Amino acid sequence: MNFTLKYILIALSLVAISCNNSTKDAEIIAETSTESVAHTPISDMSIYNLPSNWTTQDGNDIELKDLKGKVLAMVMIYTSCQAACPRLVADMRNIEKQVPDANKDDVQYVFVSIDPKTDTPERLRNFAKENKMEDDKWLFLRGTEADTREFAAVLAVNYKRISPMDFSHSNIISVFNQGGELVHQQEGLGVDNKETVQAIINLAK
Amino acid sequence: MKFLSTALLLVFSLFYEVNAQNNNMALVEGGVYLPLYGTEDKLVKVDPFLMDIHPVTNEEFVKFVKENPRWKKSNVKRLFADKSYLNSWTSDTTFTGIKNAPVNNVSWFAAKNYCECQGKRLPTIDEWEYAAMANKDVPDARRIKSYNQYILNWYETPKTFNKPVGSTFKNYYGIYDLHGLVWEWTEDFNSVLISGESRKDVDKDANLFCGSAAIGASDLMNYAAFMRFAFRGSMKARYSSQNLGFRCVSDLKN
Numbered sequence: 001m002n003f004t005l006k007y008i009l010i011a012l013s014l015v016a017i018s019c020n021n022s023t024k025d026a027e028i029i030a031e032t033s034t035e036s037v038a039h040t041p042i043s044d045m046s047i048y049n050l051p052s053n054w055t056t057q058d059g060n061d062i063e064l065k066d067l068k069g070k071v072l073a074m075v076m077i078y079t080s081c082q083a084a085c086p087r088l089v090a091d092m093r094n095i096e097k098q099v100p101d102a103n104k105d106d107v108q109y110v111f112v113s114i115d116p117k118t119d120t121p122e123r124l125r126n127f128a129k130e131n132k133m134e135d136d137k138w139l140f141l142r143g144t145e146a147d148t149r150e151f152a153a154v155l156a157v158n159y160k161r162i163s164p165m166d167f168s169h170s171n172i173i174s175v176f177n178q179g180g181e182l183v184h185q186q187e188g189l190g191v192d193n194k195e196t197v198q199a200i201i202n203l204a205k
Numbered sequence: 206m207k208f209l210s211t212a213l214l215l216v217f218s219l220f221y222e223v224n225a226q227n228n229n230m231a232l233v234e235g236g237v238y239l240p241l242y243g244t245e246d247k248l249v250k251v252d253p254f255l256m257d258i259h260p261v262t263n264e265e266f267v268k269f270v271k272e273n274p275r276w277k278k279s280n281v282k283r284l285f286a287d288k289s290y291l292n293s294w295t296s297d298t299t300f301t302g303i304k305n306a307p308v309n310n311v312s313w314f315a316a317k318n319y320c321e322c323q324g325k326r327l328p329t330i331d332e333w334e335y336a337a338m339a340n341k342d343v344p345d346a347r348r349i350k351s352y353n354q355y356i357l358n359w360y361e362t363p364k365t366f367n368k369p370v371g372s373t374f375k376n377y378y379g380i381y382d383l384h385g386l387v388w389e390w391t392e393d394f395n396s397v398l399i400s401g402e403s404r405k406d407v408d409k410d411a412n413l414f415c416g417s418a419a420i421g422a423s424d425l426m427n428y429a430a431f432m433r434f435a436f437r438g439s440m441k442a443r444y445s446s447q448n449l450g451f452r453c454v455s456d457l458k459n
Contacts, residue, residue, distance in 0.1 A: 044283040153313060153395050153442030154284065160396035 042068070046180035047154055052147035054112075057124035057140040064180070067139075070108040071203045072176040073196070076157050076169065078115035079127040084171050087189045089131055091173060096137070098197040103204035104137070112151060113142045114159045114167055156185075175199045230255040230455070231379040233336045238345065240334060241430045251335045256328065257452040258380050259370035260307035260387060261319060263300040269319050271298060276315050285314035287443045305369045307387045307450035313442035316390045316451040325453035327392035330437070332454060334430065337384065339377035347430075356384045356429035366448055384429075387450035388436060397438040 042048045048065035055061055075092055077085040092109055099107055113119035119127075124140035143151065152159060159169035175184040175196060184199035235253035270276050277297040278290055292310045293301045300308075311319075313327075320326050328336075340346035340355075347353070355374075359365060366387050373385030383389075440446075 046284065049282050049284050149393060149395070150314075150317070150442075156395075156441050158395045158397060158438070160393075 040179065042179055043181060045182070047151075047176060047182070048180040050147075050151065050154065052143055052151065054141040054143045054147075055121055057121055057128050059121040062141075067108055067110070068180060069178050071106055071178060071200055072108050072110055072174075072180075073200060074110040074112060074155070074174045074176065075172070076112045076114050076152060076155065076159065078113055078167055079119050079123050080115065080165055081167070084169070084189055088171055088173070089133075091186075091190065091193060093131075093133075095173070095193050095197055095200070098193070099200055099204070103201060106204040107137065107200055109133075109138050111138070111140045112148070113140070114148060114152065114157075114169060115161075116142045116145055116148055155182075175203070177203050229258050231258050232457070233332070233378050233380075234344075236335070236344070238331075238335050238338065240331065241434060249331050251331050253457045254328075254332055254454050255457060256332070256336055256378070256380055256454045257325075260382055260389060260450045260452045261316075262305045262370055263302060263308050264304040266308035266311070266319070267298055267300060269322065273318070273322065276318065281312075281315070283443070285443060286312035286445060289445050290315070292445070292447070302367045303369060305371075306367050307370055307382070309366045309387055309447050309450050310445040311390075311449075311451065312445050313390050313394065313440070317392070319451070320453035323453055325455045327390055327451060328454040329393050330391045330396065333383075333389065333391050334433075336376075336378060336380060339380075339383075341374050341376060344377050353429060359385050360429070360432065366450070387448050388433060388446075390449065390451040391437065394437040394440055395442065397434050 042065075048068055050064055053061060053063055073092065073095060075088050077088055079085075089111075092111070096104075096107075096109055111124075113124065119142050121142065124142060128134055128138060128140055155172060155174050157170045157172050159167050162168045171187065171189050173186045173193075173196060174182055175186075177183050183203065184196060186193060186196045233251075233254055233256050235251050237248040237250050239247070240249055274280055275282075278286075278294060279297050281290055289310055290312055291300075295301060317327055338345045338347050340349060340352045343349075365385060368386055370386065371381045373382045375381050376383065436449075440449075
């Protein structure tokens with residue numbers, strides 16, 4: 001009986017933590033956005049309202065809002081992908097090439113894994129190496145499955161595991177401004193990326 | 206040793222039962238099922254889980270909103286809910302309609318956080334579909350005419366969202382209202398990829414498309430389910446809709 005009680009207590013405390021956490025985060029966000037003038041407040045539509053934590057290809061833990069101040073080009077992929085992902089990677093590289101040197105430092109290119117179980121930081125790092133994307137401007141992120149699902153929901157990216165190795169997913173490259181607001185989305189593979197490049201250049205100015 | 210483990214198991218199952226009753230949840234025994242979008246060799250395994258026997262009501266959602274002010278309609282961030290969020294509510298804490306009708310016009314983010322705050326979560330599509338195959342008597346009634354007719358009749362009935370929870374049939378597991386009042390959010394609603402949705406070059410879910418072809422082949426068994434998948438495929442997480450509510454589930458294992 002003692003054991004059950006202990007179990008219930010543990011279960012209860014877990015419950016309390018998981019719910020309070022998100023409220024606390026929201027409060028912190030609310031505080032920073034009303035109090036501090038030094039930091040520009042983020043808008044209601046900013047992805048920096050998401051309280052999720054991510055790990056980079058170098059094993060560093062970051063929050064999305066650490067990316068604040070940069071123009072973001074984001075895409076969701078997984079490294080064991082044979083079909084669409086290499087083309088999405090090529091699309092991202094292509095976009096990066098077309099951004100003028102003067103703006104290059106203002107832009108961060110972000111790949112978010114939809115397969116966090118497989119895509120460990122090591123795997124992401126190898127993927128970056130294979131694709132010659134070891135420069136700081138290329139960022140590879142991995143989160144929890146729940147945060148990944150939530151992030152995809154924000155990006156309107158749909159995905160589903162169709163076999164142990166493969167996912168079916170929407171091919172969307174999203175551009176965010178310095179405040180984390182979605183500005184432009186490019187859907188499809190190998191499509192004309194002129195508009196995406198232009199959106200990035202306009203923001204980086 | 207054997208006695209001890211049996212005793213432990215007994216204590217655990219007792220706890221789950223108490224837990225289930227306290228929270229108005231019912232046990233859905235796991236198993237395998239053939240989803241709408243599947244093929245013969247693609248049986249999906251569903252682990253046992255506990256499911257709320259009713260959808261979340263207006264009254265329950267008001268309480269949640271009071272405890273979590275960031276979900277008040279005047280506070281909610283547009284990233285997490287569009288303008289139709291709690292559309293019919295006349296203030297932050299007053300709803301229209303009856304108190305024990307299912308809450309509607311809530312976004313996926315709000316529904317998800319509601320469940321998290323109860324120590325629960327939204328069901329996956331597979332869990333929801335699995336529990337919803339049941340009629341009063343059997344766990345999989347999808348080939349029974351009256352089961353399908355019930356759902357199709359519901360689709361033709363207006364404003365069912367304003368009926369009290371529990372007013373439809375109690376299914377095999379003791380769960381109410383999976384069909385008959387509102388559609389419900391699922392955790393992975395954005396895993397539906399429908400061919401012909403207004404997107405270019407999305408990796409097409411050919412199996413799902415076969416599901417729609419089945420309708421043409423006069424197999425009405427899955428028509429109602431196909432409607433649900435099509436609806437899910439058309440939703441975004443910040444959208445809300447008058448005929449969409451939610452309920453929560455929780456894992457059986459600790």
